[in-house]
Amino acid sequence: MNQDKSFLREVASTALAIIAVVIVLYFLNTYTAIFKSEESNPPEITPIPPVINELPGATPPxxxxxxxxxxxxxxxxxxxxxxxxxENYNKMSRQLALIGTFEIAKLRIKGNLYDNKEHFLSINIGAESGIYNAARKSSEGLDVSLTKENGGVFNKDNPIDIEVDFFGQQTLSTTKNEFLSTRKTTKLVKFWDFIQPQPPAPSVNKILVAPFNKDGIFTGTIESMRFEYSCKEEGSCKTVACPNDVLATKCLLDNFGANAKTDWEKWYKSVTN
Structure with a gap:
């Protein structure tokens, strides 16, 4: 009887051991399957881009x-x-001699008025003339309101301080004769087109600026008038102010050489004969 009980205990112990082994093997197989599944199908991870500081905008030189x-x-x-x-034009105008190829050509003008009445600025460059940023109302007068809107009215508290780009489009009032013939109140001009002869040929052109008031009386002071320029290529252009009492031919000869003087004389004869 005791032998039977001992035998049953051994059988039960062996069965429990087998069950334990089966359970362990089951969990090992399950874990291995899960691990392999994760290796072959890794979870998706959204990458976070690195923070890049915004570069400052490049400023052209x-x-x-x-x-x-x-x-x-x-x-x-x-x-x-x-x-x-x-009698006054030759004395008051300024002569500007040019030769070569230009990239920039500007006229900077500063002036003062003596009172706060409405004043305007007459500009003459080469063969072109007009009133700066002005519009005509009739052959005898300007449209003051429109001229003021365009920035063409000056006074003591709003002195003359302008830049005229020879290569840009500049608004001028039409002259009296232009208005009568076309009925146009303004015109857009590029002053460079009126430099004669056209650079790179040597040229000498007169420039005159003069403020006047609403009554048509010329008055005021021009503090400075400066021609600012740059050449298309370094050394490819020259410019000089010619004194009013010096002939154009002598100014060209003294500053640009004999060839420049000869070329200008040929051009002058071609347009005056």
Missing amino acids: EQKTSFVDLITTKDNYKITDNPYSS
Whole structure:
């Protein structure tokens, strides 16, 4: 009887051991399957891009320019009479000699008025003339309101401080004769087109600026007038202010050489004959 009980205990112990082994093997197989599944199908991870500091915008280098002063404060350039009269024009205008190829050509003008009445600025460059940023109302007068909107009215508290780009489009009022023939109140001009002869040929052109008031009286002071320029290629252009009492031919000869003088004389004869 005791032997039977002992035998049953051994059988039960063996069965429990087998069951334990089966359970362990089951969990091992399950874990291995899960592990292999995760290896072959890894979870998706959304990458986080690195933070990149915004680079500052690139600023183009400022183009270097040279300049020639046509009027300075030392000249005491006061407008006291009609500068367009035959006796005053040669005295009041300034001669600018050019030769070569230009990239930039600008005229910077500063001036003062004596009171707060409405004043305007007459500009003559080469063969072109008009009133800066102005519009006509009739053959005898300007549209003051529109001219003021365009920035063409000046006074003591709003002095003249402008830049005229020779290569840009500039608004001028039409002249009296232009208005009568076309009925147009304004015109857009590119002053460079009126430099004669056209660079790179040597040229000498007169420039005159003169403020006047609503009554048509020329008045005020031009403090400075500066021609600012740069060449298309370094050394490919030259400019100089010619004194009013010096002939164009002598100015060209002294500053640009004999060939420039000869070329200008040929052009002058071709347009005057």
